[in-house]
Amino acid sequence: DAExxxxxxxxxxxxxxxxxxxxxxxxxxxxMFWYRQDLGHGLRLIHYSYGVHDTNKxxxxxxxSVSRSNTEDLPLxxxxxxxxxxxxxxxxxSEDPYSWTQYFGPGTRLLVL
Amino acid sequence: AQTVTQSQxxxxxxxxxxxTLSCTYDTSESDYYLFWYKQPPSRQMIxxxxxxxxxxxxxxxxxxxxxFQKAAKSFSLKISDSQLGDAAMYFCAYREGAQKxxxxxxxxxxxxx
Numbered sequence: 001d002a003e004x005x006x007x008x009x010x011x012x013x014x015x016x017x018x019x020x021x022x023x024x025x026x027x028x029x030x031x032m033f034w035y036r037q038d039l040g041h042g043l044r045l046i047h048y049s050y051g052v053h054d055t056n057k058x059x060x061x062x063x064x065s066v067s068r069s070n071t072e073d074l075p076l077x078x079x080x081x082x083x084x085x086x087x088x089x090x091x092x093x094s095e096d097p098y099s100w101t102q103y104f105g106p107g108t109r110l111l112v113l
Numbered sequence: 114a115q116t117v118t119q120s121q122x123x124x125x126x127x128x129x130x131x132x133t134l135s136c137t138y139d140t141s142e143s144d145y146y147l148f149w150y151k152q153p154p155s156r157q158m159i160x161x162x163x164x165x166x167x168x169x170x171x172x173x174x175x176x177x178x179x180x181f182q183k184a185a186k187s188f189s190l191k192i193s194d195s196q197l198g199d200a201a202m203y204f205c206a207y208r209e210g211a212q213k214x215x216x217x218x219x220x221x222x223x224x225x226x
Contacts, residue, residue, distance in 0.1 A: 048213060
């Protein structure tokens with residue numbers, strides 16, 4: 001069955017380190033999204049991509065970067081991790097820009113010490 | 114910018130009874146989509162129900178239905194015959210065309226046996 005996976009599921013790192021969170025989907029969806037979830041804020045969009053080599057900033061993009069070299073993957077990189085980036089990160093994908101539904105991965109819990 | 118507000122941080126209901134979760138949103142657009150997502154303890158985001166703004170008929174999915182009031186910018190979720198498996202965080206979300214999802218802060222629903 002097609003699916004969307006995230007790795008690692010849990011990560012502890014130190015401030016200043018570079019961290020990359022992986023997202024892989026097997027639906028061949030063009031659109032992929034990264035959100036972070038914090039108490040009291042729901043989910044907020046970090047970056048999104050509508051296809052290979054396309055990337056766009058979301059609501060809370062500072063300190064994060066993404067690259068899209070193929071359809072299946074959208075890795076999220078924290079260039080220099082900060083304690084404020086401790087959060088739960090969700091990746092999502094959808095078939096096209098006007099698709100009804102975004103399908104979410106299981107999430108990655110990141111702790112920055 | 115579009116905003117989504119869920120004014121009930123927590124709700125509880127007796128098993129087999131009906132509960133309604135509230136959501137309001139702010140937009141100047143006439144064509145958009147609204148969603149309710151469920152997030153159980155596993156953290157996975159699961160689509161519950163969706164509504165196109167141009168449709169006057171309220172969406173229904175089994176025990177889940179919405180009350181969509183476009184003029185009032187209100188989009189409430191009704192869960193009938195509540196079951197223990199319905200316990201979760203529920204997020205209301207707004208989507209305009211090809212743009213990103215904007216989420217509310219969430220409502221934690223508890224089902225009392």
